[in-house]
Amino acid sequence: MEKKKTGDNVPVIAPVDRFGFLKQEQGNSPQRFIKTRSSTNYEKEERRVTKWRKMIGAGGSDWKHYVKRKPHVVKRRIRKGIPDCLRGLVWQLISGSRDLLLMNPGVYEQLVVYETSASELDIIRDISRTFPSHVFFQKRHGPGQRSLYNVLKAYSVYDRDVGYVQGMGFVAGLLLLYMSEEDAFWLLVALLKGAVHSPMEGLYQAGLPLVQKYLLQFDQLVRELMPKLGEHFTQEMINPSMYASQWFITVFSYSFPFHSALRIWDVFLAEGINIVFKVGLALLKHCHDDLVKLPFEELMHALRNFPEDAMDPDTLLPLAYSIKVAKRLEEMKQDGEKPVAKPAQTVNPKMIKDVVEALRFAWSPSSWDMFLWSIALFSSYLKLLRASIFDSKSTPISSSIVPKIGSSRPICVVTGVTSGIGKATAFALAEKGYHVVLVGRSPQLLSETLKEIKSKNKDAQLKSFVVDMSSFSSIFNFKDSLEQWLSDAELHPSIQLLVNNAGIMAVSSRPTNEGYDRVMATNYIGPFTMTKLLLPLLENSSVPSRVVNVVSFTHRYASIGKVDKDYVTGKHFTTYNQYPHAHVYEYSKLCLLLFSYELHRQLRLKDDSHHVSVIAADPGFVKTNLMREYPKYVSAFAFFSFKLIGLLQTPDEGARSSVDAALAPSETSGVYYFGGKGRTIKSSKASRDPKLGKQLWETSCGLFDQLQSYND
Structure with missing residues (x-):
């Protein structure tokens, strides 16, 4: 019960209804109009x-069996x-969130x-606006607000494409009144990702595309089922976005009688979005x-303040x-998916826009460097050809993993495994017998990668961790979690083996929380910190171990400049x-x-037995989503050009250098793998400069010590 104070500072108890809302005689709060229950009603409820x-x-053990036998009874x-006492459990069962x-x-x-x-400040700002008259959420920084913040923050990280939108607070808040934080989070995931019904993430994506679609469909249904009202809305210039948006965004949990909202949610979770159309x-x-x-004016007021009897669920x-x-909704969906015949156009306006964007991008000074990368790639292949002619030897590689740690498989950590070369590397190493620790930024893609590997290799031993390689607190936390997992798993x-594969390209500067350039943080400082x-x-x-750093032929055209803190952090x-x-x-x-060569030198100074070896692996030019931020015609032209001359590789082909490096003999260290089949070449002269390597090592260690002090 919520405590108030009288004028004499004597605390009194503020009355709340059976759902936990403060009782109010009037107002537009979601708990109004709740009927009192007689003893007869209590007996009926029992x-x-x-x-x-x-x-x-x-615990829901008979649910699926009963639904299968008697679906009509369940409905x-x-x-x-x-x-109400079973609502939280049943919601989890019918939504599929319990399985997730x-x-x-x-x-x-x-x-x-x-x-x-990135949404943390927005979430904090909106927390107090969610069910402000409910005792669970009233106290600032209280358990209710903390739980709501945790759920919304977790989802904004889980699905960064959606992030956080204000209306999500009422959905998450409603769920938290009936289940734990973790249960509420997975039910939110089930709804938005479509565990049972159609995915609803479009309700909260940029531009609210699904809301727009539903409002158009709702408007059409109003005109067909209530033509007189539809015509009146047209005359008064009323459209559904003026009154019905919140119905879809929050599924009536915002400013709707709470007991009515609960009844709607019961059906919504079981039958899907159609109930929102029906109730509206x-x-x-x-x-x-x-x-x-x-x-x-009166019409708008009425549409936002329906009378009590209209909202009575019974x-x-x-x-x-x-x-x-x-x-009718299915027909509208199919009509919307049919290609619409358009007048013939000599030129597609969107294509013109894309081409202009590509040309403008290509004309920028920084983009000229990218054209030189093709020369760098040719140079690498020429070195490979020269080595094959004058030095036919290549480093032997193993076809399977021999050393084991007791009865366990050797453990390898691979970063950036949710797509491209990283995913292909994880697949290959699991096939070779490693216990693969999958490291990726997106929990959803990480889960999909794990399932995909398992589906193709039932014997694969896998463990996944969510880690953002540009976030150093995330890397530090991963180290602790990894050690804890090793201990718990005995x-x-x-x-x-550690394979530093994660990497990004970006067309604009985006600082990390530490103020570093995100490309430098992800591609270099993150791998240095991880290592x-x-x-x-x-x-x-107890057996020889190895670090494999995935590098690039583009290093040949890098102007070294300096390796001081401002350069290394990207500032x-x-x-x-x-x-x-x-x-x-x-x-x-x-x-x-x-760093790869300097780490090799540092380790040789400590121990010349090659117990820990270091190898750089260059995959060549691979068709991945690395260039996803670039104009589509720029990346399409690059892929087409390299495919035409036979130098475009698939992720599986690109991963060969990483896998070769991982499986090379233990005495192999300080070399540059390129081209697959265990072949090595020399990298650029600047990359092999021991003086530069030592300066970079000292700068990087200084940054590491600074970052570590922040996380202690």
Whole structure:
């Protein structure tokens, strides 16, 4: 109960209703109009609860079996309303979120504790606006607001394409009143990703595309089912976006009687989005005769403040069930998907726009560097050809993994595994017998990668961790989580292979939380930090271990400049009038290569037995999504050109250098793999400069010590 204070500072108890909302005589709060319940109603409710408990079984154990046997009974009972004491459990069962939770242990904790979100300030700003009259959410920084923040932050990290939109707070808040944080999070995922019904993430994506679609369909249904009201709306220039947007965005959980919203949510989770259309149409139909008489201002007020009897679920829902919309919505969906015949055009305007964008991009000074990359790639292949003619030897590679740690498989950590070369590398190493630790930024893509590997290799041993290689707190937390997992799994406290594969290209400068350039952070400082943190685990291996750094032929055209803090963190590049995207990428790869050779030298000074070896692997030019930020005609031209001359590789082909490096004999270290088949060539002269390597090492160690002090 919420405490208030009187004028004499004597605390009194503010009355709340059975759902936890402060009672108010008037107002537009979602808890108004709740009926009192007699003893007869309580007895009836008890009988309903008993039926439901028999139907779902202990903890939901009988649910799927009962639904399969008696679907019509389940549908009828859900439409009558789920007992409040069982609502949270049943919602999880009918939404499919319980299965998601069981398939993703530890993911929610990882998202909440170890990840950062660009939406955190927006979430904090909106927290107090969510169900402000409910006792659970009233206290600033109280348990309710903390839980709501955690769920919204976790989802904004889980699906960065959606992030956070204000209306999500009411959905998450509603769920939190009936289940734990983790359960609420996975139910939100189930809804937006479509575990049972159609995905609803479009409700919250940029531009709210699904909201726009639903509003157009709703407007059409109003005109067809209530033509007089539809005509009146046209005359008064009323469209559904003025009154119905929140119905779809929050599924009536915003400013709607709470007990009515719960009944709608029962059906919504079981039957899908159609109930939102039905309830909206039922509201208009119930008030039809009054609405058609109102002028604009009064009409808008009425559409946002429906009378009590219109929102009574015992009146509203039977009317809603009687309105048939499924067939018509399917027809509208199919009509919307049909290609619309358009007048013939000599030129596609969008194509012109794309071409102009590509030409403007290609004309920028930084883009000229990219054309020189083709020369760098040719240079690498010429060196490969020369080596094959004058030195026919190549480094032998293993076809399978021989050394084991006791009865366990050797453990390898691969970063950037959710697409491209990283995914192909993880597939190959799992096939070779490694226990592969998958590291990626997107929990969703990470989960999909794990399932994909498992589907093709049932014997694969895998473990996944969500890590953002541009976030150093995330990398530090990963090291702790990895050590904890090794301990919990009773594995030897060591790893045998680290593949630093993660990398990005960007056309604009985007700073990290530490103020570093994101490309430099992801491509160099992140791998350096990861290697430094995991080096004790590599050194602790009872068999020879290895670091493989995935580099690039573009390093050959990098102008080294300096290797001081401003250059290594990328702050120097912010002084340019235009972000030198190509130069930053090639410089980041040169730094990674310098680091590879210097780490090799440092380790040889400590121990000349090659217990920990270091190899650089260059995949060549590979068709991946690395250039996704570039204009599509730029990347398309690059792929076409290199394919034409036979130098465009698939991710599987590009991964061969990484896999060759991983499987090379233990005495192999300090070399540059390129072209597959265990072949090595020399990298650029600058990359092999020991003086530059040492300067970069000292700068990087200084940054590492600084970052470590922040995270202690």
